[in-house]
Amino acid sequence: MRAVIVEDEMHSRETLKNLIGEFCPEVSVVGMAGSVDEAIQVIQATNPTILFLDIELQTGTGFDVLSRLPDMALDVIFTTAYEHYAIRAIKFSSLDYLLKPIDVEELQLAISKARTRQNANNQKQQLDTLLANITGQHMKKICLATADRLEFxxxxxxxxxxxxxxxxxxxxxxxxxxxxxxxxxxxxxxxxxxxxxxxxxxxxxxxxxxxxxxxxxxxxxxxxxxxxxxxxxxxxxxxxxxxxx
CATH class of the missing domain: 2.40.50.1020 (LytTr DNA-binding domain)
Structure with a gap:
């Protein structure tokens, strides 16, 4: 799996990269970014299969990154230092998030789940659902995970x-x-x-x-x-x- 890390703090980027390198050998970090514009460039250049995305960036939010990549199908794992208001919308979309400081077992579990659900159509629908929900006061759609599929x-x-x-x-x-x-x-x-x-x-x-x-x-x-x-x-x-x- 090819991963890109988007974190506005260099220390957080390096810490996550080191955790992945030490405990998640199936994942190769192919790029890192600290801003919205830099993230777009790195993602388009490296075509990752998994994206570790900080919710709050100095130049915007992780959702700004996703909204500028409407046709990109990839698994997204959000990272945040606190219980962000957006966590509820993330749960509605059946996407994963990690609270900092990142726990190794939770990191491994999130990657394992991403590896088993890599379906381009589902990934795009999950991100579309998230972006639709994040813009309003009330949630519009929900992703329902059955034994063999995702229903939106x-x-x-x-x-x-x-x-x-x-x-x-x-x-x-x-x-x-x-x-x-x-x-x-x-x-x-x-x-x-x-x-x-x-x-x-x-x-x-x-x-x-x-x-x-x-x-x-x-x-x-x-x-x-x-x-x-x-x-x-x-x-x-x-x-x-x-x-x-």
Whole structure:
């Protein structure tokens, strides 16, 4: 794998290069850059398969680099010194990030995941999803990782998420169901700000897709697709407060 490192601090560039050289023999660092313009030049000249990209650069951001390379298909691993606001958008795109100081095991895991998912079409869609989400207050699309593929869907197309052990079943407006290899808690953390609510241990619902709240039989929600969803008694007051907004 051919890697380019984009970091505005020379010490951080050299540290990451040394970690890769010592612990990741399958990766060859073919270029480094410290600014947006320099990054564009190095990436176009070296055609890497993997890009380590700092979120904050002195002359802009890592997203400025990506937006100027719209046709470039490569795996991106973001690096940042703190829990940046963009981390949520990165998670929506199923991309990886590393917090500094970089942990060797996390670095090796991120590279291993990149090596197994090198698909040019998926890479481009993941980056397109990220750039679409990073420009707005609300997330527009989400990347769903199944056992054998990546699905890119609009957040508003999701009606509800149902727990299935360590997996989650995603229900869509077009009646499709997608089982993904992440638990419901992860989607609760991602989607709560996007008009979704955890109404039961087993369910996270799109509040805009709730048609009725039925008080009888212990209480349940009737969705627009007529699916009945149990609601926990301790969640009823919060649900009624949010649904009335």
């Amino acid at each position: 869907v609009k957040v508003d197309e999701i009606t509800l998420c149902e727990a299935n052990g360590s997996y989650t079943t995603i229900y869509l407006k077009d009646s499709r169901k997608i089982m993904v290899s992440r638990n419901l808690k992860e989607y609760e953390n991602l989607l709560t700000d996007e008009h979704f609510m955890r109404v039961h241990n087993s369910y996270l619902v799109n509040l805009r897709e709730v048609k009725q709240y039925v008080k009888s039989e212990g209480g349940y929600l009737l969705m627009n697709d007529n699916k009945q969803v149990s609601i926990s008694p301790k969640k009823r007051d919060e649900f009624l407060a949010r649904i009335s907004l």
